[in-house]
C-alpha cells in the first residue's frame with residue numbers, strides 16, 4: 001500500500017456537533033459475504049466499557065452470519081479482532097502490547113487477518129502508528145463502521161491490501177444488525193449512542209460521536225424478544241442514559257422508557273451510566289414504582305471539589321451533587337450506590353483532594369471505580385497546566401481506595417446472616433466448586449450449592465462479609 005493511502009480519523013471533525021436529525025437505517029447483509037467465513041474461525045478480544053462489550057456482540061453476530069465460527073484460542077483463528085478502549089493511557093498500552101504479540105501468529109499463519117476496532121481506532125495518532133509500525137494489522141475500523149466489517153473482510157481477502165475505515169462523525173443509527181450475545185441470561189441493550197457532555201478530560205465524545213437515541217419501539221421490541229428467549233436481566237446502556245430522548249424532540253424521556261421497559265416483565269432492569277446533570281424527579285418516581293428496576297444506582301461524582309468539577313466541565317457543584325445524592329438516598333431506601341472518581345486532575349490541590357475524600361465520607365458509597373487522571377490528546381484538559389507529580393497522585397489513589405474499601409465493608413455488614421436473591425452467572429472465577437452471581441443491589445456473591453444453573457435466581461444465606469463481595473450458601477425456601 002502506498003504511504004497514507006487511507007483516510008485518517010480526525011478529532012477536529014469528531015468535536016463538531018450538528019443539529020441535523022439522525023436517520024435510522026435497517027441493516028441487511030449482502031449475499032456475496034455470506035459464505036466468506038466457511039470453515040474459518042474468529043477470535044475477539046474486548047477492552048473497555050459495556051458499550052464495547054455490546055459492540056463485540058455485534059461483530060460476532062456479523063461474523064456468524066458470514067459463516068465464521070468462534071474459537072476461544074487465538075492460535076486457531078483466521079480472523080482476530082481487538083476491540084479497543086481509549087479512555088486511559090494504560091488501556092492503550094495494553095492493546096499495543098497485544099498487537100505486538102500477535103505478530104508471532106501471523107508468521108505461522110500468513111492468511112490470518114488482524115483487525116483493530118473500537119475507540120482507539122477513532123484516534124488519528126493511533127491509526128498512523130498502527131499503519132506505520134504494526135504491519136501485521138490488516139483492518140482498522142471505527143466505532144461508526146462496525147457494519148462495514150463484512151465488506152472490509154471481503155476486500156482484504158480479494159485485494160490482499162490493508163484497509164482503514166473510520167468515520168469521525170456518525171450520521172445514522174443502524175437497526176436489525178445481527179448480534180451474538182455472549183451471555184444467555186443477562187443482556188446489554190443500547191438505548192443511545194455517543195456523548196455530548198464533553199467533560200474536559202474525556203475522549204469518549206470524540207470516539208463515540210454525537211448523542212443519539214434509538215427509537216423507543218426498537219428498544220422495547222428488543223427487550224420483549226429477550227424476555228421470550230428467557231433472559232433474566234437487561235442493562236440499558238448509554239454514556240448518559242438520563243439524556244435519553246432529548247435529541248428526538250418529543251416529550252418521551254428516560255423515565256417513560258424505564259416505565260415501558262418495566263412493563264415487559266423482564267425480571268431485572270439495570271442502567272448505565274446516569275449523569276447527575278439530567279437526573280430528574282420523574283426518573284426517581286419510575287425507579288421507585290417498578291419493582292423490576294434494580295435497587296442500585298451508579299452516579300459518577302469524579303471529584304468532590306467544585307472548582308475541579310468546574311474545570312472538568314461536569315456541570316454541577318459539590319453541593320448540587322449532594323443535593324441529588326441525598327434526595328436519591330431518602331427517596332430510594334435500601335438502594336446501593338456507586339461512583340467513579342478521578343484523582344490527580346491537572347493542578348488538583350491537596351485541599352481539592354481532601355474535598356473528594358470528604359465527599360466519599362458524605363456519600364458512603366457501596367463501591368467506587370477510582371482512576372488516576374490520564375492525559376488524552378485532543379481533549380481540553382490535555383492543555384491544562386499540571387504541577388502535581390505522579391507519586392502524589394499515586395498516594396492519593398491509595399488513600400482514596402482505603403476509604404472506599406472502608407465504606408464498602410461498612411455497607412456490606414448488614415448482609416451478614418441475611419438471605420439474598422442471586423442471579424447466577426456461573427462458577428466463580430477463583431474457585432471451581434463455588435458459584436457466583438449478583439444481588440439486586442449489585443453485590444457480588446460467591447456461594448456453594450448443588451444443581452445450580454446459569455440464569456437461575458436462587459436464595460443464598462450470607463455467611464461472610466468482605467468489602468467487595470459476600471460469601472454464602474444456597475438455601476431452599
Ligand code: SAH
Nearest residue numbers: 201202239273300340341342371372373374
Ligand atoms: N459516561 C460515563 C463515564 C464513561 S468513562 C460518565 O459520565 O459517568 C468511565 C470513567 O472513566 C469516567 O467516569 C471517569 O471516571 C473515567 N475517565 C474518563 N476519562 C478519564 C481520563 N482521561 N483519565 C482518568 N479517568 C478517566
Ligand code: SF4
Nearest residue numbers: 195197198199202204
Ligand atoms: Fe466522558 Fe463526561 Fe461523556 Fe461521561 S459524560 S462519557 S465522562 S464526556
Ligand code: F3S
Nearest residue numbers: 048049085086087119
Ligand atoms: Fe473505552 Fe470507548 Fe468505552 S474509550 S470506556 S471503550 S466508550
